[in-house]
Amino acid sequence: xxxxxxxxxxxxxxxxxxxxxxxxxxxxxxxxLVGLPDxxxxxxxxxxxxxxxxxxxxxxxxxxxxxxxxxxxxxxxPGFDLPMALGMLAATGVIQAxxxxxxxxxxxxxxxxxxxxxxxxxxxxxxxxxxxxxxxLLPFENFAEAAVVxxxxxxxxxxxxxxxxxxxxxxxDWPVLPTSSTPxxxxxxxxDLSDLHGQxxxxxxxxxxxAGGHNLLMIGPPGAGKTMLARRLPGILPPLSFDEAIEAxxxxxxxxxxxxxxxxxxxxxxxxxxxxxxxxxxxxxxxTPRPGEVSLAHHGVLFLDEMPEFDRRVLEALRQPIEExxxxxxxxxxxxxxxxxxxxxxxxxxxxCGYLGDPKRACKCTPPQIARYRGRLSGPLRDRLDLIxxxxxxxxxxxxxxxxxxxxxxxxxxxxxxxxxxxxxRGHARVNAQLSGTELKKHAPLNVxxxxxxxxxxxxxxxxxxxxxxxxxxxxxIADLAGxxxxxxxxxxxxxxxxxxxxxx
Ligand SMILES: Nc1ncnc2c1ncn2[C@@H]1O[C@H](COP(=O)(O)OP(=O)(O)OP(=O)(O)O)[C@@H](O)[C@H]1O
Ligand SMILES: [Mg+2]
Ligand SMILES: [Zn+2]
Numbered sequence: 001x002x003x004x005x006x007x008x009x010x011x012x013x014x015x016x017x018x019x020x021x022x023x024x025x026x027x028x029x030x031x032x033l034v035g036l037p038d039x040x041x042x043x044x045x046x047x048x049x050x051x052x053x054x055x056x057x058x059x060x061x062x063x064x065x066x067x068x069x070x071x072x073x074x075x076x077x078p079g080f081d082l083p084m085a086l087g088m089l090a091a092t093g094v095i096q097a098x099x100x101x102x103x104x105x106x107x108x109x110x111x112x113x114x115x116x117x118x119x120x121x122x123x124x125x126x127x128x129x130x131x132x133x134x135x136x137l138l139p140f141e142n143f144a145e146a147a148v149v150x151x152x153x154x155x156x157x158x159x160x161x162x163x164x165x166x167x168x169x170x171x172x173d174w175p176v177l178p179t180s181s182t183p184x185x186x187x188x189x190x191x192d193l194s195d196l197h198g199q200x201x202x203x204x205x206x207x208x209x210x211a212g213g214h215n216l217l218m219i220g221p222p223g224a225g226k227t228m229l230a231r232r233l234p235g236i237l238p239p240l241s242f243d244e245a246i247e248a249x250x251x252x253x254x255x256x257x258x259x260x261x262x263x264x265x266x267x268x269x270x271x272x273x274x275x276x277x278x279x280x281x282x283x284x285x286x287x288t289p290r291p292g293e294v295s296l297a298h299h300g301v302l303f304l305d306e307m308p309e310f311d312r313r314v315l316e317a318l319r320q321p322i323e324e325x326x327x328x329x330x331x332x333x334x335x336x337x338x339x340x341x342x343x344x345x346x347x348x349x350x351x352x353c354g355y356l357g358d359p360k361r362a363c364k365c366t367p368p369q370i371a372r373y374r375g376r377l378s379g380p381l382r383d384r385l386d387l388i389x390x391x392x393x394x395x396x397x398x399x400x401x402x403x404x405x406x407x408x409x410x411x412x413x414x415x416x417x418x419x420x421x422x423x424x425x426r427g428h429a430r431v432n433a434q435l436s437g438t439e440l441k442k443h444a445p446l447n448v449x450x451x452x453x454x455x456x457x458x459x460x461x462x463x464x465x466x467x468x469x470x471x472x473x474x475x476x477x478i479a480d481l482a483g484x485x486x487x488x489x490x491x492x493x494x495x496x497x498x499x500x501x502x503x504x505x
Pocket of ligand 3: 353356365
């Protein structure tokens, strides 16, 4: 007896169809699994056997061979449990084999027959619709994320026996469930810029970062409000578009980071990995590569607090994603590309003890210690930080008596207007931070006075060619925030201020 059941696996963030072929023949009881299964799939045998028995069905005491095709695709994860069990029940006549045709099945079984949520269901649902599947049988908990894909019949189930009764039902009797292909309303971001007193300069830098997608480094003593500022960046970025939300949700789903029962992400991601993070956890990896923090931050913000404390190798690994907006993860058997376009916000103290330049507390660090601390950030990475600002602690009186700051909603209005200027000028959604040298010449020309100013500053700030371009990009954003067609001297002057700290470090 032979049965074939359709399923899918996820490679990178894309789903790939897998045919689960089950053959049951007479012979000594034996259960064999072939077709490039990884260790987690090989464990399926025990779960499937227990789940079938504990759901009240008979487990065939024959020779069972399961093949996962195509053979050259590496199969990972427990998502094949359910298709295997259903195929076996079809081979033994509990389900009509024809009932399974054209339906994609995915789900992990517990020993008692209940079905556990799976990773990557959004990608699998999208693939099922693309390939014209009749329906997707999926874990109940993954319903909300799959429901984002419209035009696909969804059959969420909690247990193996529920799956069996669905398959024995006429499709006319299947429940019709609502799909929801619109992102929910954002606004769960309850961190508002109005909580922040003072810090006019840093707030302005945050606004420029949001408007042009520029990476930002904040240098300041403990308690100055660096973390507070960084956490408020997602709230002033434009709302996620539908396509961005799909991409971000797919990544979170594949990484197993989607909230249980969660659907489409509504807010821009904010990821703040600790400085002890490994390079694999940051950029992604593993035997069957999973997305790392840089990809979980896709379309959002990656915040690296205490940046000099990160391992040098970890920081180096950030170069490709910052440059290209994606990361290639290579393993012996496969190489995958994950999207990773984010705004980087980094924070550091001015010195190891944190109090260098503080009017009230004395710094205890020696000059070599300070040099070593700052040196950890030198080189190519620092070259990719468009904005560098000093953040000084706000006096206590200003915290209690000073006026509250402007709200995030008000700042976001200006950011949206500046983004609209960028879109109108170029006709594509890439922000100023991503402009190439040639694009800069075209879209951000300087007048004579501007060129003079930059040339004069170049010596003082020891500007490299890259630093030169960076200043023009930032000036372009500042001009966009001002609604100005051309870059004026005042825009360049402000852009230069965001490099000034660097010349002192
Ligand atoms: N400008 C400010 N307005 C309002 N509250 C502030 C401000 N600056 C600091 N605070 C208060 O101080 C706390 C510490 O701020 P935050 O954690 O952002 O500092 P930090 O610069 O990240 O410090 P560290 O270097 O220790 O990480 C905040 O939770 C907030 O209560
Ligand atoms: Mg902090
Ligand atoms: Zn110090």
